[in-house]
Amino acid sequence: MKGRYPGDLIITLVVALPLLAALPRIARQLEWSWAALCGVLAQGSGILALSTFLAAAMLSVRLPGADRWFGGLVRIWAIHRLLGVCAFVLIMVHVIFIALAPLPVSVDASVASLFPPLAQWPLWLGWAGFAVMVVFIAPTFNFFGTLHYQRWKRLHLLSAPALVLGLAHGMVFAPDTTLWWLLGLLALAAIIWRKGLSPFLARKPYRVDSVDFLARDVVELNLLPEGNGIAWQPGQFVYLTPMESSLAAGYREEHPYTIASSPGDRFMRIGIKGIGDATEALLDIKPGARVRVEGPYGTFLNEPGIHSRQLWIGGGIGITPFVSGAREWRDGHPTATDVALVYLANRPERAYYLDEMSAIADASDGIEVFAHYSSTEGVLTQDYLQAQCPDFREREVYLCGPLGMIRHVEALLLRAGVPRQRIHTEAFDFL
Ligand SMILES: Cc1cc2nc3c(=O)[nH]c(=O)nc-3n(C[C@H](O)[C@H](O)[C@H](O)COP(=O)(O)OP(=O)(O)OC[C@H]3O[C@@H](n4cnc5c(N)ncnc54)[C@H](O)[C@@H]3O)c2cc1C
Structure with missing residues (x-):
């Protein structure tokens, strides 16, 4: 989950290429007048909004294995969400500059530039795309309360018509549409694969x-x-x-x-x-x-260049990746040379994998297991880690569990001096 990945370059190219291609044309329009300046900024933000939206759509493709290029699927969803937010903000910036350009002339001119007669349909295509986007993006930020995850997912399908409307709007104003065609088809192919084909072909x-x-x-x-x-x-x-x-x-x-x-x-x-x-x-x-x-x-626990001394901290059902790692150890293929596993549970009966993990540790060299019960010991502390695993600051640390636990332990580790790039987390929650 840490550092740069080859996929980051692909995302950067998709986002930046349309603007770079349009720059010479936009630069020719640049004059030191309010209207020209606003016009240039409106065009730039509009182009960036569309390319960012397209990049977000492409990232929804979810191809097994390809997520490694981006640091795993959980990181992809985080980038997808960030790009979606950026596209939304850029569209608003685009609208604001369109309105600002004629403002010195009159407020009426400014309003007319945003809401022209219906004959100027390309502008209305943009508005329609934006309206559809608001409908599917609003629940992501709980604007109207929390939506059930599956309903939220169905609503997210509206991203496809929003994308088509946005593309149609942008392409009307672009002198050369080749790049938009290419990126648009890739984005739509990603959505069609994910929603239409992968349920039959990938499962x-x-x-x-x-x-x-x-x-x-x-x-x-x-x-x-x-x-x-x-x-x-x-x-x-x-x-x-x-x-x-x-x-x-x-x-x-x-x-x-x-x-x-x-x-x-x-x-x-x-x-x-x-x-x-x-x-x-x-x-x-x-x-x-x-x-x-x-x-x-995912790449949690299996990133390239894995560190030999590791600290695994799993809470509740978030113990499962470490159960896999320990079972692989039992099968004679340790993922590291030295592992300390801290199993966080409320009480002994909630540490449902503990007996098996302890048996593996007893039968193998290089893996130790410690159980921490919050009902008797409170939350995990630096003193506890220091006592059980004195060299924890030098280890590569893997954390998995509920979001609250991850935030608490991550803050604790950072305070204790573990460098951020050595802390790897997987929350069982994408949102
Ligand atoms: C990378 C990852 C690995 C996971 N591994 C395990 C595991 O090994 N064992 C285990 O018990 N749980 C695991 N989970 C959690 C599990 O996916 C959720 O508990 C489950 O989806 C909840 O669905 P529900 O309908 O029962 O509950 P709901 O009440 O519908 O959902 C509870 C919460 O789970 C999340 N969620 C629901 N559906 C999905 C979905 N389709 N995709 C992503 N998030 C969703 C949402 O944040 C939602 O608010 C994992 C989650 C992630 C992201």
């Missing part, structure tokens, strides 16, 4: 072989592929789609889950904690049930 059929009950609200599904399965690295996650209509919820709904088994395991094991309708329904899934699996994604 692999698996069957639930057995279900292990780890706690009242936690199960581990043991999945077997029907046909060619997926290969993975510790720390990676997949999208799992149940294909059983008898489930109380979540039928044909994809959700991300980390793979908890070792890459050499016959089963793909997924530990699931019921926190909402779809995950709670999976607590009742029966052996023989059909699911679809798409992935794997």
Whole structure:
């Protein structure tokens, strides 16, 4: 998750190329007059808004493996969201400069430049695109309260018509549309792949072989592929789609889950904690049930150039990437030479993978496991880490769990002097 990735260059090119291509033409219009200056800034912000919107759309493609170029899918979603916000702000800047250009003449002229007669339809295409964008982007920022995740996702499909309207608006004003055609087709292909084709072509059929009950609200599904399965690295996650209509919820709904088994395991094991309708329904899934699996994604715990001494800190169900790493260790393929695993749980019965992790540590060299219970020890502290793992400041640190826990532990580590670039996090929440 740290540093620069090759994909960053691709994003920069997509965002910057249209503006760079238009610069000579825009520069010729530059005069030292208010109207010309506003006109140039309106054009520049409009071009940047469209290219940023297109880059955000391209990033929604979600190709397994390709997410590595960008530092993993979680980082891609963060960039996608940032680009979406930037596009939105740039559109408003574009509108403001269009309105400002004729303002010294009169307020009426300014209003007319924004809302011309309908005959000037290219401008109205822009407004229509912006209106559709507001509808799908507003729930992302909880403008009208929190929307259920699946409804939010369906609403996000409006990004496709918003993109087409925005492109049509921009292309009317562009003397050369070749680059816009190219970028527009790539962005639309990304959306078509993701929404129309990948559910049929990228999801692999698996069957639930057995279900292990780890706690009242936690199960581990043991999945077997029907046909060619997926290969993975510790720390990676997949999208799992149940294909059983008898489930109380979540039928044909994809959700991300980390793979908890070792890459050499016959089963793909997924530990699931019921926190909402779809995950709670999976607590009742029966052996023989059909699911679809798409992935794997992510670079957590499997980035290139991995450090030999590591500290793993997992909280609650966020222990699953480390369960995969420990199981790989058990299979004789350690991911590092020296690992200290701190297992954070409220109470002993909530540390549902602890017995297995401790058994692996007892039977292997180089891996130690410490359980920390908040009910008796309070929140994790620097003193606790110092006592259990005195060299924690020199280690590469991996953190996974709920967002609140990650924020607390990350701040603690930074205060203790662990450099930011050595702290790797995976929150089980994209939003
Ligand atoms: C990279 C990653 C790995 C994960 N690994 C595991 C795991 O190994 N075990 C486990 O139990 N849970 C894991 N989760 C969390 C799991 O995906 C959510 O608990 C589940 O999606 C919640 O769905 P729900 O309908 O039961 O609950 P809801 O009440 O619908 O959702 C609860 C919250 O989960 C998030 N969420 C819901 N649906 C999705 C979705 N399709 N995509 C992304 N986020 C969503 C939203 O923030 C939502 O607010 C992981 C999440 C991520 C992002």
